Amino acid sequence: MRLDKFLAEAGLGSRSEVKKWLKDKQITVNGEVETSPKRQVISTDQIFAAQKPLKLKGLVYYLLYKPQNVITATKDQSQRTVLDLIKPSDYVKDLAPVGRLDKDTTGLLLLTNDGQLAHDLLAPKKHVAKTYWAKISGVMTKADADAFLHPLTLKNGEVTKPAHLEILAADEKEAYSEVLITITEGKYHQVKRMVASRGKKVVALKRIKMGALTLDPTLKPGEYRPLTESEIAKLKGR
Numbered sequence: 001m002r003l004d005k006f007l008a009e010a011g012l013g014s015r016s017e018v019k020k021w022l023k024d025k026q027i028t029v030n031g032e033v034e035t036s037p038k039r040q041v042i043s044t045d046q047i048f049a050a051q052k053p054l055k056l057k058g059l060v061y062y063l064l065y066k067p068q069n070v071i072t073a074t075k076d077q078s079q080r081t082v083l084d085l086i087k088p089s090d091y092v093k094d095l096a097p098v099g100r101l102d103k104d105t106t107g108l109l110l111l112t113n114d115g116q117l118a119h120d121l122l123a124p125k126k127h128v129a130k131t132y133w134a135k136i137s138g139v140m141t142k143a144d145a146d147a148f149l150h151p152l153t154l155k156n157g158e159v160t161k162p163a164h165l166e167i168l169a170a171d172e173k174e175a176y177s178e179v180l181i182t183i184t185e186g187k188y189h190q191v192k193r194m195v196a197s198r199g200k201k202v203v204a205l206k207r208i209k210m211g212a213l214t215l216d217p218t219l220k221p222g223e224y225r226p227l228t229e230s231e232i233a234k235l236k237g238r
């Protein structure tokens, strides 16, 4: 493998950042300074950046508790993205969020560089279930729960697949409710629009489950941890 590819995959950054490391004579291969990006390296070579040993990280899977006011993107000119929450030492090339949560939505977000798994989890045919806790302005009723069980027509005419609505609390006097909503697709603002189609408004939204994954109660908003081997196996359906 070319040295510049190795350095990018080991987490040193973009092509131009890697070039800078090389130009600044910060990279050594087997104890010798190396400045050529084209140098071929093999698995037994000892490669260091600023005296720190580098290893290829391979596939990584992080379970992030997405906080509010961070966008689900890999890069943005002006706003903080979920990738800004990842420590440089945990960063790997092609790390990306699987699916999208709105800027004001919190909760479980999977980040990985495993493109195949990301593709499988998002494939419409796979019907991976996602469960959201929501606080609603307005009282959700049994009629709403029944309507969710059937295709629901959104205000723009789009039709959703059957979903599940569980009412956790409803307060007639204060006109608010707390619910769990499970959907198996990922239309734009889907939960908010489904609730709006019933004449009510989502005022707080948190994803608590995605397929075999559950939001880790030990994580605080903005924190993440690697998935366990058993979580990875379950996600991959093994």
Ligand code: URA
Pocket (backbone or CB within 6 Å): 100, 101, 102, 103, 105, 188, 189, 190, 191, 192, 193, 205
């Ligand atoms: N549905 C929404 O409306 N927003 C989200 O962030 C996720 C699902």
